[in-house]
Amino acid sequence: MRSIGEMARASGLNPGTLRFYDSAGVFVPAAVDPHTGYRWYAEEQLPDARLLARLRRVGLPLAGITRVLTGSPAEARAELDAHLRRLEDGLTDARRELSAVRCLLDSREFPVPQTRLTVPAPALAAALDAVRFAAPADAALPAVAGIFLDAEDGVLHLVATDRYRLAVADCPAALSGPPASALLPTALADAARALLADAEEAELTLDGGLFTIRAAGRSLSGERAEADFPDYRRLLRLEPTHRVTLTAADLRALPEDDGSTTLTATVADALPDASSPADLLVHVNREFLLQAAGAAEQLVLELGGPIGPLAIRFPSRADTFSLLMPIAR
DSSP, X not given: OEEHHHXXXXXXXXXXXXXXXXXXXXXXXXXXXXXXXXXXXXXXXHHXXXXXXXXXXXXOOHHHHHXXXXXXXXXXXXXHHHXXXXXXXXXXXXXXXXXXXXXXXXXXXXXXXXXXXXEEHHHHHHHHHHHHTTSOSSSSSGGGSEEEEEEETEEXXXXXXXXXXXXXXXXXXXXXXXXXXXXXXXXXXXXXXXXXXXXXXXXXXXXXXXXXXXXXXXXXXXXXXXXXXXXXXXXXXOOOSEEEEXXXXXXXXXXXXXXXXXXXXXXXXXXXXXXXXXXXXXXXXXHHHHHHHTTOSEEEEEEOOTTSOEEEEETTEEEEEEEEOOOOO
């Protein structure tokens, strides 16, 4: 048997960390002296302690460490793969943010070049319609009070959120100039949508703080919002455990209980790589759910737990989807 100090030196975990993992039920000693409270660890626990130290160094969350230590080899490998994807995504986010910081620093010395986008007007109109329901009606929350345009080579992402739901739609775009983004106040986005009627093509220009749209011989300009829109890309990295396909009629037939709808996913709906699948109940705001579904005839719902975001996807519109936060019951 090893004392806690001996186990700490052999494993690379300090005694305080070992006490924490004991209290969390993740890595408990083989025996505890009932009189002194001293913890004693068995020799065969050392490999797990060293494994725990490595998992801790790479930032694996506590729940993930538990699954690696107690799950099957397949479940442990799946947990490590998922964590590696999160780390890679985090590195991508860091690179994007640093790139934006460099652009801001450069803009202090040099004028920011104009960004121009040419997009199919019907596709842009459809994308605006797909996300408009999630845009706040007022400016009480400046950082999300509008529709966010995120332009990169070949695609324009449109995003709206009121913090309880989030909608994303993509539109093909020909980009001239550097990638750029802008938060359009809701009123300006609505005016831009009205300009697209009967147009075949639209040109969007982001020039400093000014947004301009031209379509069918008409044009509209307005000031973009100064607030920094939240990093929506982080919210899109879901790890669903269940997937349910249903028709719009099925969705509307679900019973309502005090403004909410209960969605049910069974073991049969579990994804092949989901660990420990089980029946799942998720409660959501019924009005928000129906607004997200819109006029779609068929939907795919992806669930990741009773308190995780619900993803609403459309087989006929792969470039559009929504996230809806559950409500407590």
